[in-house]
Amino acid sequence: MKTISKSALLTCSAAALLAATGAVNAQMTPDAIAFLEENGIAENLIAQADAATATELDIPAEWIELAAAEGPIDFSNNDAAAHVARWLPVFNARYPDIEVIATETSGAARAVQPLLAYRSGNLVRHIVVSFEGSLQDYIEADALAEIDDLPAWNGIPEDRRAADGTFSGMQNTTWCLIYNTDLVDEDELPATWWDLVSEDSPLRGGRVGAANRAQLWTLNLWTHPDYGPERMTNEFLPAFFNTLEPQVRSEGVGGMINLPMVGEFDVGLPTPNDETAELMETGAPAGWHCPEPVPQYFNLIGMFRDSPTHHSSRIFINWILSQEGQLVRLAAGGDGPVHRDLQVEGAAALAEEYAGKDIALRTLDGMMNQLPLLYEVWNPIWSESGGSN
Amino acid sequence: MADTADIPPVSTSVSGAKAGRNILARIFPWLVLILLAAAVIAPIFSLVAGAFSLSRLPNEFSLDNMGLDNFYAVWVEQRIDRVIWNTTIYVIGATTFGIFSAALLAWLVERSDMPGKLWIYAGVPLGIAVPGILHAIAWVLLLSPRSGFINRGYMDLTGSSEPLFDIYTMGGLIFAEGLRLVPVAFLMLVPLMRSMDPSLEEAAAASGASPMRATRRITIALLLPGVLAISIFQAITAIENFEVPGILGMPVNLHVFSTRVFNLIDNIGTIPTFGQANAAAVFYLAIALVISFFYLRLVRHSERYSIITGKGYTPRKVRLGRWRKPAFAIALLYLFVTIVLPFLVLLYVSLVNYLRPPSIEAFTSMTTRHYEAVFNQPRVFRTLMNTIYVTLMTATTVTIVSFVIAYIIVRTRFRGRYALDMLSFLPHSIPGIVLGLALFWLFMQFDRLTGASTFGSIYALVLGFTILFLSYAVRAMSVAMIQVHPDLEDAAKLSGAPPWRIALRIFGPLLLPTLVGIWIYVAMLSVRFISLPLILSQGGSNEVLGVMIWSLWDNGNISSVGAIGIMLMSFMFVLALGLRLFGFGKQGGGAL
DSSP states (O other): OHHHHHHHHHHHHHHHHHHHHSEEOOOOOHHHHHHHHHTTOOHHHHHHHHHHHHHHTOEEHHHHHHHHTSOOEEEEEOSOHHHHHHHHHHHHHHOTTOOEEEEEOOTHHHHHHHHHHHHTTOOSOSEEEOOGGGHHHHHHHTOBOOOTTSTTGGGSOGGGBOTTSSOEEEEEEEEEEEEETTTOOGGGSOSBHHHHTSTTOTTTTTTEEEESOHHHHHHHHHTSTTTHHHHIIIIIHHIIIIIIOOEEEOSOHHHHHHGGGGTSOSEEEEEEHHHHHHHHHTTOSEEEEOOBSEEEEEEEEEEBTTOTTHHHHHHHHHHHHSHHHHHHHHHHHOOBOOOGGGOSTTSSTTGGGTTTSOEEEOOHHIIIIIHHHHHHHHHHHHHHTTOOO | OHHHHHSOOHHHHHHHHHHHHHHHHHHHHHHHHHHHHHHHHHHHHHHHHHHHBOSSSGGGOOTTSBOSHHHHIIIIISOHHHHHHHHHHHHHHHHHHHHHHHHHHHHHHHHBOOTTHHHHHHHGGGGGGSOHHHHHHHHHHHHOTTTOHHHHHHHHHHOOSSOSOOSSSHHHHHHHHHHHHHHHHHHHHHHHHHTOOTHHHHHHHHTTOOHHHHIIIIIHHHHHHHHHHHHHHHHHHHHHOOHHHHHHTGGGTOOOHHHHHHHHHOOSSSOOOHHHHHHHHHHHHHHHHHHHHHHHHHHHTGGGGOOOOSOOOOOOOBOOGGGHHHHHHHHHHHHIIIIIHHHHHHHHHHHSSSSOOOOHHHHHTOOSHHHHHHHTOHHHHHHHHHHHHHHHHHHHHHHHHHHHHHHHHHHOOOTTHHHHHHHHHGGGGSOHHHHHHHHHHHHHHHHHHHOOOOTTSHHHHHHHHHHHHHHHHHHHHHHHHHTSOHHHHHHHHHTTOOHHHHIIIIIHHHTHHHHHHHHHHHHHHHHHOOHHHHHHOOGGGTOOHHHHHHHHHHTTOHHHHHHHHHHHHHHHHHHHHHHHHHSSTTSTTTTO
């Protein structure tokens, strides 16, 4: 009964506001509230997001009408399909006329090929995420439409969105070490990354499995004052490959998370907080540990120019960036909010493992200017160590 | 009167229609030839042009910016010579192992008195139903050096620190690919064994040779040319395979051509070196074409080695004596290893709560949640729909087009029929990954010039698959069409039946088993094949099951791979059964 009356109240409020302003600035939908409650999001966070909805989802009614006439949005992402299947209905509860086709893709298919197609005048995707590796090419091609007029835009910290308004961070992820608790003692875990690669590291000799994902954690160290390009090139990376002697693996991040559970290696690197937490919930013998400084980054989201789903894509991205969208995605798959008002306790998976530690944030400058320099060092040494490019 | 004057006499109208039909009959084969040439040659031309392009991106292609730099980079920097060496070892090893195993099984069911032949004869072709990617994934789960269930069990039992067998090696690649080649090789070898004239063997026996000696000196000697042709055919299949080396070789940097080309364009961090990928693909294509050339030469001169005399006979069965049961056990072991084991291991990972070695705890924690998760994903349903659409469209298009081409080759005196035959066979020499890359370049240029949206569409996959599978279908269709006597067709023509009615009323019923066989076989290939869609798939509009399985495996969603794999294999078993029951009549699949 409480839900019904609240729904009715929400509907009335929304209608009244719509009539007054010509904008669709409803409060949080009953579906969203129920979903957040069911998935353990704290009441104060739900209330906070609910209060912010009036401004963050305050989009012109005209957008909704135009969006309803558009076709489905082709959304290329790296979120697990099972997670998308959980949070997408909450979005659709608010915007039933917007259809989203989400496809989890990896490698060149996610970001490179859509950009090439765009340059040929063919739009195969409307919204792209995690295109950091090709960011410079996206900027050079002027491929992304401005989204800085979205109501939720201002909720994203300035250092996690484009100055020209063409892309934004959509989620925070922290990258550390997963380990099999049956095979690794806690006192074997390194306090810092230097400890991991030191001569007396107990994890030497193939106990660590590493994926070829320098951009997810090494870049953070590369731009950190305690490490820097010179020390990384001459000290850390040689020690990482030659002293630690990790297994250089071709599997992606998912492989790094799962393979320690079957004993392929004892420790997986790099592994994200959200997916690791999900595995731990199944009862798997998994632990997660963050040496300092803790690598953290934010995935990017942007939309192509001249998209046939221009309005619906803007509405969708706005929702993703809003507190409602951020919390719903946190509840659905543990994706850490990037929103400035959600950097609080209870709004990130496994936060207790890195709370109070020095954070090494991957910056936009790092992605655009430093990543190519890091690859020049990383790629040859990775190949020499037997890794697949 | 004016009205009636305008109506031509009936005889004039009929002869006009006939003249029109004659013109059409003359033009039609040329039209087919031109379309086929465009479909096959245009992508290759675009691939080669791309190999010389020095532009960073395919859509920056310009004739002003061409050179040999990509070939130099591929040969010197990418060490393509190592890839050539790896590919040679892999193809020779896998083909030898596969042909030997298939020949042994075919000989046991056709020429020996082994018990339980029916099980083996029915079971071996079911191996076609196991998609290469699932086959390879199953072997990783079983024989990965540290965590493979067999290796783990062996190390736990014996206390050894070394695995029993490391699947991430050249030996592992040869083993897995060799096993994958067996079903088709078996289907090709069975008719060869069955149709051998036994008189020479009987003569050897009459001269006092033991059965084993007669087999060695007569049977094997007679089979050798046919086996050689089948071996080259299988070598072409192995060289173009991507799934097995992609899953087993890429993780340890053990590259063959197919994986190296893919690796060059699937760089996650930066924009890939497309020109170098094309240059590598050109080397790859050249090698495949050379092998195909030898195959064609061998097949063309096959009459020299004719062993079928047309005389009625029943080949003599070799008595295995005390080896009867061990022989049956070996054949059963093959079925267990190639069909039952992959199915069981995928079933296990699809049911276990999280990926872990088999144990009592693991079995008690089994759950169907991975299946529920799969069914709850809109992506799975959409991908399934895309796969069904691509499969239906490809199988139907290939069946119709192959009928038309085979008809022109077999039944007409069209001047270009030899060229048509060659062009229809050529795609068999084009590895899927190469055709994918070639079409990728072609679509990029086409879209840029015309404003169309071919790349990323579902029709891009249908076109790619149609080109790729045409050679199988035309070969099978031609063989079947030769067996239909032209008298029936001539009689229909004399009775005034138009070509479409002849096709429908004469060829349709007579070639039905072949048509159904080709349709099912192409449908199976369309579901199994992943190298081409890996390059051409782009999101929800044309993602197919194989690509989704690859993506799930790449992202570590092993349980979802298991759940989808089990459902896919079950469906493929039904198709394989259909192929055996309804397809190719009594040919035993030999045409393929």
